Amino acid sequence: MELFNTLIIDTDHPENRLAFISLVKDNPFIVFVAIGNSNTVKDLVEKADLLADDHQGKIARRVVWIQDSAIFQEDCLAFLKTYPETFEETVYPKVMAFTLSPVWSETKYIFMKDDPTDDVDVSFAYWKASLRERAVDPDATT
Amino acid sequence: MHRSPLFLLLFLLSSLLGQAQIFQLYELEKYDPATQSGLVKNNSYADINSTLVLKIDKPALLQAMNNYAQVESGLSEKLRQLRFILENQNEILAGFQVYSKDSSLEPLNNLAEEMVTFLTKIREMPDMRALYEQFSTLYTATYTRAQIRSTNNPALASDGVPRRDEFVLVKFQEYAATLAQEIAASLDQSQVKVIFSGYIRNKSGWRQVKLSDDFDTKVEEIYTVPRWQTEMTAEDRAQLVAIDSLATNLNLLVDTKAEDIKNWLADAFSADECLGNLQNRLQEVPGTITSLADAGKAEIEAIVAESVALVDDLSRQYVIAEDRSPGITSVSLLEGFSGQLNSTATSIQTLVSNIDDRLLTRLQGLTEAPELQNFVSTYEGCKADLAHDRDVLLGVGMRLRTLFSSGQSSAKFSMELGEDIRRLSYDAVPAESYIDLQGTGNRANGDQMKVIATLEEGSGDDAVRVNVDTRIFSLQQIGMYSVIKPMLLLANPTRDPGPNSNIRLDEKKFQFAASYSLLFKFGSRTSRAFNEVWQPAIGVNFGALDFDTDGTPEFSAALEFDFLKDYFALGYGYDFGVSETFFMLGFRLPIGAVPLPLFNAVESTN
Numbered sequence: 131m132e133l134f135n136t137l138i139i140d141t142d143h144p145e146n147r148l149a150f151i152s153l154v155k156d157n158p159f160i161v162f163v164a165i166g167n168s169n170t171v172k173d174l175v176e177k178a179d180l181l182a183d184d185h186q187g188k189i190a191r192r193v194v195w196i197q198d199s200a201i202f203q204e205d206c207l208a209f210l211k212t213y214p215e216t217f218e219e220t221v222y223p224k225v226m227a228f229t230l231s232p233v234w235s236e237t238k239y240i241f242m243k244d245d246p247t248d249d250v251d252v253s254f255a256y257w258k259a260s261l262r263e264r265a266v267d268p269d270a271t272t
Numbered sequence: 273m274h275r276s277p278l279f280l281l282l283f284l285l286s287s288l289l290g291q292a293q294i295f296q297l298y299e300l301e302k303y304d305p306a307t308q309s310g311l312v313k314n315n316s317y318a319d320i321n322s323t324l325v326l327k328i329d330k331p332a333l334l335q336a337m338n339n340y341a342q343v344e345s346g347l348s349e350k351l352r353q354l355r356f357i358l359e360n361q362n363e364i365l366a367g368f369q370v371y372s373k374d375s376s377l378e379p380l381n382n383l384a385e386e387m388v389t390f391l392t393k394i395r396e397m398p399d400m401r402a403l404y405e406q407f408s409t410l411y412t413a414t415y416t417r418a419q420i421r422s423t424n425n426p427a428l429a430s431d432g433v434p435r436r437d438e439f440v441l442v443k444f445q446e447y448a449a450t451l452a453q454e455i456a457a458s459l460d461q462s463q464v465k466v467i468f469s470g471y472i473r474n475k476s477g478w479r480q481v482k483l484s485d486d487f488d489t490k491v492e493e494i495y496t497v498p499r500w501q502t503e504m505t506a507e508d509r510a511q512l513v514a515i516d517s518l519a520t521n522l523n524l525l526v527d528t529k530a531e532d533i534k535n536w537l538a539d540a541f542s543a544d545e546c547l548g549n550l551q552n553r554l555q556e557v558p559g560t561i562t563s564l565a566d567a568g569k570a571e572i573e574a575i576v577a578e579s580v581a582l583v584d585d586l587s588r589q590y591v592i593a594e595d596r597s598p599g600i601t602s603v604s605l606l607e608g609f610s611g612q613l614n615s616t617a618t619s620i621q622t623l624v625s626n627i628d629d630r631l632l633t634r635l636q637g638l639t640e641a642p643e644l645q646n647f648v649s650t651y652e653g654c655k656a657d658l659a660h661d662r663d664v665l666l667g668v669g670m671r672l673r674t675l676f677s678s679g680q681s682s683a684k685f686s687m688e689l690g691e692d693i694r695r696l697s698y699d700a701v702p703a704e705s706y707i708d709l710q711g712t713g714n715r716a717n718g719d720q721m722k723v724i725a726t727l728e729e730g731s732g733d734d735a736v737r738v739n740v741d742t743r744i745f746s747l748q749q750i751g752m753y754s755v756i757k758p759m760l761l762l763a764n765p766t767r768d769p770g771p772n773s774n775i776r777l778d779e780k781k782f783q784f785a786a787s788y789s790l791l792f793k794f795g796s797r798t799s800r801a802f803n804e805v806w807q808p809a810i811g812v813n814f815g816a817l818d819f820d821t822d823g824t825p826e827f828s829a830a831l832e833f834d835f836l837k838d839y840f841a842l843g844y845g846y847d848f849g850v851s852e853t854f855f856m857l858g859f860r861l862p863i864g865a866v867p868l869p870l871f872n873a874v875e876s877t878n
Contacts, residue, residue, distance in 0.1 A: 134417070180412060183421050184436045186384055249408035250401055253436075254391050257384075 135182035136175060136193040142201040150194055150202060154209075154235050159192045160185075160259045161235070162252075164227040165206065167197045174227055174247045181252050189232055189260055199223065213237040229259040294333050294725045294741035295468075298325040300706070312745050317797050320715060320747040320874050324707040326468065326483075326723070333701065336740045337464055337727060350455050351511040353399065357448040358518035358686060360390045361679060364441065365525050370532035370672070380671060384437045407443040411436050432670035445678040452519075452685035465728040466701055467737075472712060472747070473720040481712035483705075483723070512689060519686030526680045533672060540668075543620070543661045544590040546654035551583045553647040557635075560644050568634075575631045582623040589616045613669045620662040624655060709747070715874065717795065718804060719747045748803055749795045749874060754811075757838055761787040761815045762857040763828065763845070774850035776821040782857070785825070787815030789832055789841065789858065809834040813843055813858060819850045830856050 162178040182191035227241040239255035300323040302310030367386045394400040725741040769775040791811035796802040813832040816825035830845020841858030
């Protein structure tokens with residue numbers, strides 16, 4: 131399947147990191163970050179890329195595929211620690227994917243390995259990360 | 273439906289091996305619900321004149337019907353799914369805003385928000401997840417990636433391509449309609465009849481008796497129960513009731529939302545204002561062409577004339593649509609109106625193609641004239657509005673129509689289930705009924721009565737009946753009652769014949785005489801030996817003796833004690849003619865007793 135909405139990261143070169151962080155921080159996107167190179171993750175990336183088209187003209191969606199879990203681990207952990215429930219660093223190897231809300235880039239949904247990855251779960255993950263989850267004026271300076 | 277003999281045998285065996293009793297009989301006068309007194313058991317006695325209370329154990333009856341009828345598997349699951357979908361349809365459509373002055377003109381924008389709660393619930397239900405996955409996969413397979421991406425931009429021609437959430441919701445609605453039809457088909461099976469019948473046996477054999485005065489023309493009490501009711505648990509029936517309510521509500525909701533579409537349509541037509549201007553500019557075009565030969569000019573004039581006619585026709589269609597849209601008050605009207613929208617969209621496309629592909633192509637290189645510039649800029653502005661109308665009306669209108677018509681379809685089929693629910697004739701089987709024995713015709717002490725509960729399926733030659741409960745008991749006048757019986761009297765005077773007596777019989781001679789006895793008996797409620805073997809009685813015997821052998825009978829009366837069903841009697845009496853006492857033996861004649869309506873006579877109203 132052709133990936134229209136996905137940034138693929140296969141090395142830890144600085145320019146890749148720049149592209150990743152810029153995609154997340156400098157744009158009002160919902161970002162679906164997938165980690166790993168297993169068949170399950172590949173299927174998940176394809177699904178996330180396809181469902182990224184379902185934004186209906188509202189908040190756009192993008193996918194970042196980090197093919198090696200060791201790449202940009204610190205950045206990913208920093209994002210994961212924004213998850214509303216407690217996130218333990220030790221479970222990072224089991225993380226398959228997570229979604230980030232736009233503007234504040236907070237983690238709103240995490241896929242662990244062995245979690246279901248049906249269309250309903252991916253759609254739900256995107257919706258959890260939509261701006262309506264946060265009752266704060268996005269134009270506020272503080 | 274044909275049942276195998278093996279099935280019937282197994283069912284009968286299960287009936288014999290301690291199946292719950294379907295009904296109980298009580299004598300009304302003795303019946304106390306608290307203590308269950310007055311129970312008429314098998315092989316017991318019931319008062320021959322009593323009214324019996326027939327108490328039906330409906331749970332036991334339902335169990336018997338469940339055992340009898342074939343159980344369809346999966347019904348509970350379908351009911352649960354249908355109820356879930358209808359509940360969520362109601363919630364989604366209730367929150368779905370078709371029109372708001374402050375929102376964009378595309379009324380489907382907020383549908384995804386309304387479906388978030390639905391998604392949250394689906395994730396917890398494996399079967400619903402599987403359905404969502406199936407429908408979502410179907411969406412991906414049905415439309416190209418380009419078509420899917422185009423749904424995010426209303427400015428792009430969408431050709432009625434729905435968004436994923438609209439598609440999935442429509443599919444769930446279609447699935448609900450299918451479920452409702454499947455459930456209705458499984459409910460619409462043959463009926464089971466519950467029949468209560470009564471018989472009395474006397475010397476002539478069994479005869480059927482009328483159990484109740486409520487049904488003058490029937491000898492059997494028949495209650496017809498749709499078979500599906502026997503298969504349903506209380507939870508299933510509660511689901512059906514909920515489904516009926518949800519379907520009715522959904523139907524009203526769909527029509528209400530369809531009415532909102534007219535408000536949206538009123539604001540959606542944006543090209544109608546520019547059509548008049550466009551027509552005027554078109555008519556100016558031929559006059560500006562001075563550089564062409566007559567043949568070229570004629571060709572352009574012809575194209576302009578066609579275009580003017582198309583604009584004129586389109587203007588009329590807009591007027592019609594604007595006139596009709598306020599009347600869109602229901603999904604069915606929207607269905608009809610969508611044809612109008614399709615026709616308008618086609619006309620727009622025809623006009624745009626005519627001008628783009630023919631007129632502007634022909635005028636290429638000639639369009640520097642101010643009048644022509646005027647026409648081109650007017651046309652470009654109007655073209656944007658026309659394209660908007662074509663895409664939004666065609667795309668969004670079609671999608672709205674699909675969304676609401678599938679919603680109405682699921683509501684319609686679900687409401688048809690409600691008709692089955694409202695015909696809950698199982699509830700018509702009463703908890704109790706009454707059998708007035710006085711209405712069962714001629715009967716006598718010792719007659720047996722049989723009350724049977726039967727299940728019947730099918731009709732005519734294919735009908736299959738199975739008795740599920742029987743009560744056999746005897747009828748008896750309980751307590752004291754009186755009869756008259758002819759007796760053969762053997763009287764022996766207590767005093768020997770002699771010169772001081774009027775007795776002229778040889779010594780120690782019994783005299784035979786005719787007599788009849790007025791007897792008082794007592795019917796036992798419990799003892800068969802007392803009622804049917806010994807049957808003691810006490811009474812008075814009236815005879816016609818002739819102790820003085822003058823050929824003239826003398827009137828006698830004796831106190832008599834009978835036993836062994838009056839075949840033997842002993843007594844002590846007085847011959848009034850000769851003023852002598854006597855001992856008596858009596859023998860009943862082989863003629864039936866005549867009841868004497870003094871005490872507790874057998875009464876009959878039939």
